[in-house]
Amino acid sequence: MKELGLSRRKLLRNAALGTAALALPVSRATPSAAMVKSLNFYSWTYGISFVKQRIAEFEKLAKVKINYGNTPGSKYHDTLVVKFTGKTPLDVIYMIDGHLAEFVEAGWLYPIDEFPRVDEYRKEFIGPTADALTYNGKLYGLPYYVGHMAFLYNEEHLEKAGIGAPPKTWDEVVQQSLQIKSKGIQEYPFLQFLKADFWMGEMLFTMMYSRGGRFVDEKYNVMGYDKPDSAVAQSIQWIIDAAKKHKITQPGFMELNEVAALKAFSSGTGSFAILPNYRLRAANEPKSSKVAGKIKMALIPTANNAKPNVCGWTRAYSMTASAAKDPARKAMSWKMVDFLGGKDKSGTYRTAKKWFTEFGLGFGHAPLFKDPDIISAANKWGEAKLFESQMALSKPKDGQKAVWYAEWDQFMRPRVHKAILGQADIVGTLKTLTKQWNRLKRRYG
């Protein structure tokens, strides 16, 4: 040992320090977490009975009371802002990747990098997940689910119209829709929803990505967004033509939101729809859908020889900064985040797996793609391989991690509506949007 420059005394001292260091997080975290009597958990309204079931399991396991609240997804951002501003106690929340920058900058979220097992989880995140949940190099949650916009079609309508395969291009969407319309199967075969709400960005980015377009690069420089032949200009023009020229889109599409679109599609209205991928299961659920078993998913149609890219997103379980102020609360909050977003004792992402098999919600963990239960469930209402392919081609919204993104998004919505309504020209609108982006970038940059 002397040869290694290590005396016995040094060895014992280092060993003792090492042991203490290893034991420290446990001895500090575990007893202090036990001191917490209750936690405050907030989510949006989805799968509430399952959420409550998991909460009950966690309460039993961690011996803590969970004060649970929720609000509809469309109001989630605004409700959280009010709660955070009003200093309402919140410890663990659902977090939307598009709000990450905004919430971190406001000082509302706490990074989870310091906790055990985080690195292990991070290695198993699928493609865009780690990036979506990272801001300024820090990770702000574990995935609740990962989703993307998906192209769905009613197989029966296509068969009745004599169409052998779903459309591969946006031109084919028009052709097939006209064919379906001419045979009187559907008056408006393309079910579009474009209310000026939260989902508008996801829809427009999907249509733009599938035409090979980009909005901004990694440094938030706008990439030809306002050019007359840009992918976004083509997308808006396609929406206008579909509604006014071809009349394949229902007239009220600008007042239709995502939930209403699902209900309409599930009641047999429309032959094609772009909806979040997890809605495929609901559309094929006999209890809630008149067209159960007839709704299929295809890769998103494309144009300009682009790849079938779609807009994707990650939702997470995150810990709030206020929870992290108190060590005991912080430890318990992590326990809950880990319980919901991590693996159980058997090494399974139990909550994520259940979300997929019971609700069709996508997951952010690569090992689950190989899970036999997942594959079996996926094949019941779709094709597991297709899910994986489209997921691999999903991309988060360009620029969504810019702290000003939400402000720009809000600015964008009425202006794109006006362009669709013909109250403003498309290129002029895109120039205004570019100008606003650059103005915000200067202000915040």
Added chain:
Amino acid sequence: MANILSVEGAEPAAQAGLKGWFARRMQTEGGIAAFFVGPALLLMVLLNIYPILHSFYVSVHVYNLKRPHRNPFVGFENYVMFLESEDFYNALINTVIFVVVSVIAVALIGLIFSLALNELGSGVRKWAVPLILVPWAVPYVANGLIWEWIYHSDYGVLNGLLVALGVIDKYQTWLSNPDRALYTLVNAFVWKEVPLATVLFLTALQAIPEDLYSAAKVDQAGAPRRFWHITLPALKLAFLLVLVYTSIISIKTFDLVYILTEGGPGDATALVSWYTYVETFRNLQFGSGASISYVIAIATFILAIGYIKILYRPQES
């Protein structure tokens, strides 16, 4: 028995002094009034005056939650910024149209309903008045949701009814048509606010002495003249209440926009209240949000003073 005004545990001299002062104050009308009004006034200062002053403080600072630790004083820059914004002027025009049409519609329909109810026998009126108040009792959000179902272009009741009646031959868009959307909001607002106006007018109508009408009839005055010379002047105070209340409520209208249109299509239904909300809670710009709120509050106050100046004559009331 111990006096409730005694101060337990105080020094005898001080107690006597304090007790004496308090007892003397309680002998005067002003003192008693202050004793009873004081706590409420204190609460009002805490809950109303302080937030008003604080919001003014916020309005002259940069208060952007995306940059929470940078709150420099900017004077009236927030005010200048939104006054220069095209979006604000669009919202202002929409709000003026919304308020003017709503207030006129509520006052007129409320007046017509109250005149009709006044003609009914008291037995019928006893049942009709509570029934007519139902829409007013519906919470604003529920009102918005009801109208969402009514107006929906695919499954809305309105389209179904109009097609059944043969008024239209195919379903129309109401909320996504930029020429109609604002008026669909007005309609939903009027439906909710007419009941209160009706009751206010009805109360005033029932206070008019029947003798006046009898005398007018003796003088050969026809119904229009009786209405013009007796009924309308007697309703001035009710008009004042209806106009002030409806104007304030319509300027503040937010729930309907939030539930039904989110300001769309385009910016066709973006009212000033919606603009303020977006600036504050979506853009997290609390400074400029507060400045807009201040201007709306002042404008509403001026409008109310205007109504009072025009309609309120103390000697008449």
